[in-house]
Amino acid sequence: MNTRYDCVMSKRVALYLRVSTTEQTVENQQRELEAVADRHGWNVVAIFTDAGISGTKGRDKRPGYDRLCRGITRRERAMIVERVKAGLSRARAQGKRLGRRPVCAEVVERIRESLATGAGILKTAKALGVGTGTVHKVRRSMAAVAV
Numbered sequence: 372m373n374t375r376y377d378c379v380m381s382k383r384v385a386l387y388l389r390v391s392t393t394e395q396t397v398e399n400q401q402r403e404l405e406a407v408a409d410r411h412g413w414n415v416v417a418i419f420t421d422a423g424i425s426g427t428k429g430r431d432k433r434p435g436y437d438r439l440c441r442g443i444t445r446r447e448r449a450m451i452v453e454r455v456k457a458g459l460s461r462a463r464a465q466g467k468r469l470g471r472r473p474v475c476a477e478v479v480e481r482i483r484e485s486l487a488t489g490a491g492i493l494k495t496a497k498a499l500g501v502g503t504g505t506v507h508k509v510r511r512s513m514a515a516v517a518v
Contacts, residue, residue, distance in 0.1 A: 381412045381413055381414045382411070382412075382413045382414065383413070383414050383416045384408055384413045384414070384415055384416065385415070385416060385417040385418070385419060385439060385442065386401065386404045386405070386408075386415060386417070386418045386419065387419045387420075387421075387435065387436060387439050388400045388401055388404070388418065388419070388420045388421075388435075389420065389421040389422070389424065389426060389433070389435070389436070390421075390422050390423065391423070391424070391425050391426065392423055393422065393423035395422070395423075396422070397420050397422055401418065417439075417442065419435035419436065419438055419439040420435045421433045421434065421435040421436055474501060474505055478499060478501065479509055481499055482495055482499060482501070482505070482506055482509045483509060483513060485498065485499065486506070486509070486510055486513065492506045492507060492510070
């Protein structure tokens with residue numbers, strides 16, 4: 372009987388091995404953890420070790436643990452970026468308009484009139500309740516038409 376999990380790829384795992392003293396070795400930990408991975412069908416993609424370093428030390432004194440944490444952070448960030456891009460792509464495919472709504476033609480005309488009378492960017496933006504970026508955009512379009 373096939374289940375929906377039969378076609379799933381094997382999990383990718385990283386091993387973190389640590390011993391507190393230099394007289395100890397990580398070999399036994401590695402052998403045991405690799406056996407666990409084999410039993411579960413997991414694919415070991417990286418092994419991080421800290422030998423002779425106490426577990427009470429911070430990440431800055433445990434280079435193997437620090438590399439593991441950085442790798443996890445990179446992977447999580449990549450997954451978030453991927454999900455956001457997929458969501459934006461799906462929204463576009465559904466015909467949704469993304470971004471800020473455009474300013475209505477009436478407000479654009481009022482911005483043009485204000486700028487034409489010599490009012491500054493800040494004064495115009497404040498008077499009409501729009502951002503300075505919007506006023507700059509209208510001003511650039513006015514300059515392009517004048518050329």
